[in-house]
Amino acid sequence: MHDFQPKTIIEPFRIRSVEPIHFTTSAQREAALQAAGYNPFLLRADDVLIDLLTDSGTGAMSSRQWAGMIASDESYAGASSFYRFEAAVRDITGFKHVIPTHQGRAAENILFTTIAKPDDVIPNNTHFDTTRAHVEHAGAEARDLVIAEGRQPRLIHPFKGNMDIAALEATIEQVGRERIPAILLTVTNNSGGGQPVSMANVRAVSAVARRHGIPFFIDACRFAENAWFIKTREEGYADKTPQEIAQELFSYADGCTMSAKKDGMANIGGFLAVNNDELAAKCRNLEILTEGFPTYGGMAGYDLEAIAQGLYEALDEHYLRYRIRSIAYLGDRLTAAGIPIVQPTGGHAVYLDAREMLPHIPPMQYPGWALNNALYLLGGVRAVEIGTVMFGLQPDGTEQPARMDLVRLAFPRRTYTQSHVDYLAEVILEVNARRESLPGYRIVWQAPVLRHFTIRLEPLGG
Numbered sequence: 001m002h003d004f005q006p007k008t009i010i011e012p013f014r015i016r017s018v019e020p021i022h023f024t025t026s027a028q029r030e031a032a033l034q035a036a037g038y039n040p041f042l043l044r045a046d047d048v049l050i051d052l053l054t055d056s057g058t059g060a061m062s063s064r065q066w067a068g069m070i071a072s073d074e075s076y077a078g079a080s081s082f083y084r085f086e087a088a089v090r091d092i093t094g095f096k097h098v099i100p101t102h103q104g105r106a107a108e109n110i111l112f113t114t115i116a117k118p119d120d121v122i123p124n125n126t127h128f129d130t131t132r133a134h135v136e137h138a139g140a141e142a143r144d145l146v147i148a149e150g151r152q153p154r155l156i157h158p159f160k161g162n163m164d165i166a167a168l169e170a171t172i173e174q175v176g177r178e179r180i181p182a183i184l185l186t187v188t189n190n191s192g193g194g195q196p197v198s199m200a201n202v203r204a205v206s207a208v209a210r211r212h213g214i215p216f217f218i219d220a221c222r223f224a225e226n227a228w229f230i231k232t233r234e235e236g237y238a239d240k241t242p243q244e245i246a247q248e249l250f251s252y253a254d255g256c257t258m259s260a261k262k263d264g265m266a267n268i269g270g271f272l273a274v275n276n277d278e279l280a281a282k283c284r285n286l287e288i289l290t291e292g293f294p295t296y297g298g299m300a301g302y303d304l305e306a307i308a309q310g311l312y313e314a315l316d317e318h319y320l321r322y323r324i325r326s327i328a329y330l331g332d333r334l335t336a337a338g339i340p341i342v343q344p345t346g347g348h349a350v351y352l353d354a355r356e357m358l359p360h361i362p363p364m365q366y367p368g369w370a371l372n373n374a375l376y377l378l379g380g381v382r383a384v385e386i387g388t389v390m391f392g393l394q395p396d397g398t399e400q401p402a403r404m405d406l407v408r409l410a411f412p413r414r415t416y417t418q419s420h421v422d423y424l425a426e427v428i429l430e431v432n433a434r435r436e437s438l439p440g441y442r443i444v445w446q447a448p449v450l451r452h453f454t455i456r457l458e459p460l461g462g
């Protein structure tokens, strides 16, 4: 038999435990959304058919993960589950000290409380919102230095998450090494559309950091997806495994923060890993205060087991090929239909450009919000607005249009199949066909900060 190279990329798993999803009528969705103040965050998940609000902690675990969880060690100190977790993190990252935390932001809290102080500046390609919040909570400035290509939604570039090395050098020159306690790099660049960072860029950032004696940390939440992009897009990596690529990437850094709710393939958990003994000792002191004893750090033994196994499953080539392809597949279908999306599709989500799709809705009538609500009303799909409702409210209480009005469709890991994605494409195309009839929104009530979570709105024109 000749070798057969199938064109169809299939889900690399079969399903042995299923969870029903909930169908609703359009009258039920209309009533549910109205009761939620036209805010999808306030919907009950049971009223949602396909939930793409986030890829964080929403994935499916494997039979191996569940098996490990059943056999976990729940000892307060020195549990064998911790040592399995620590061995997996060390094997993949190479970092000496592994500090478990209940999720990614707890690792950020411990790191920035320990290293940052008022007037410091922390450069990053793009700070994720919890990262920015923790940097600012420590009184420091979070400075985003992604390459110019990374700010242009329609521009195709293989590594739009890269750090602008010249801007990084200029920042160090301007601010001074002593006011920069760390340089960060987020892989993939979540807030920049899940766009990857190249190995060459990681190496370049590392070289700058080393030359100036500044510690260099990776925000590693989607390290496995990033490894896949390096394997498939960067010269010299095609024959390396995702694990070898991840190991090389971490070797250039002094530590990392991680949310295991992403490429840890777990529903909760995270860690901080560092090489420096003195820093590790300080971080563990704070960990005991805020998270728990250093061999569990806010997690149950079974969470440690789920992550120890999940980190390797995230690096499986068949899984990564299917994962990245499912996102690109939706992107291709939308692009073929002329629907504007952020290009190229990244590792965990497709971003619809609502401002471009709905030109009759001005930014101050929230086109992203309008589009997301239309997806729900028509197809029971929940995504999230990343636009003027999320970012428009200024600290002085005034309102400005956000830089873009996007709707992010984030894919939970191993949760939906190709027919779900086909359905999704059909819903988006149908909303697009009816786009001229979609109303804008006005705000009825809002909180002074992070308003999108609890905001209430109403459609204009009744």
Ligand SMILES: *Cc1c(COP(=O)(O)O)cnc(C)c1O
Pocket (backbone or CB within 6 Å): 056, 103, 104, 105, 106, 128, 130, 131, 186, 190, 219, 221, 258, 259, 260, 261, 262, 269, 270
């Ligand atoms: C999710 C995320 C975090 C925070 O992790 P949590 O587990 O949600 O606290 C930090 N950085 C990035 C890039 C993320 O995607």
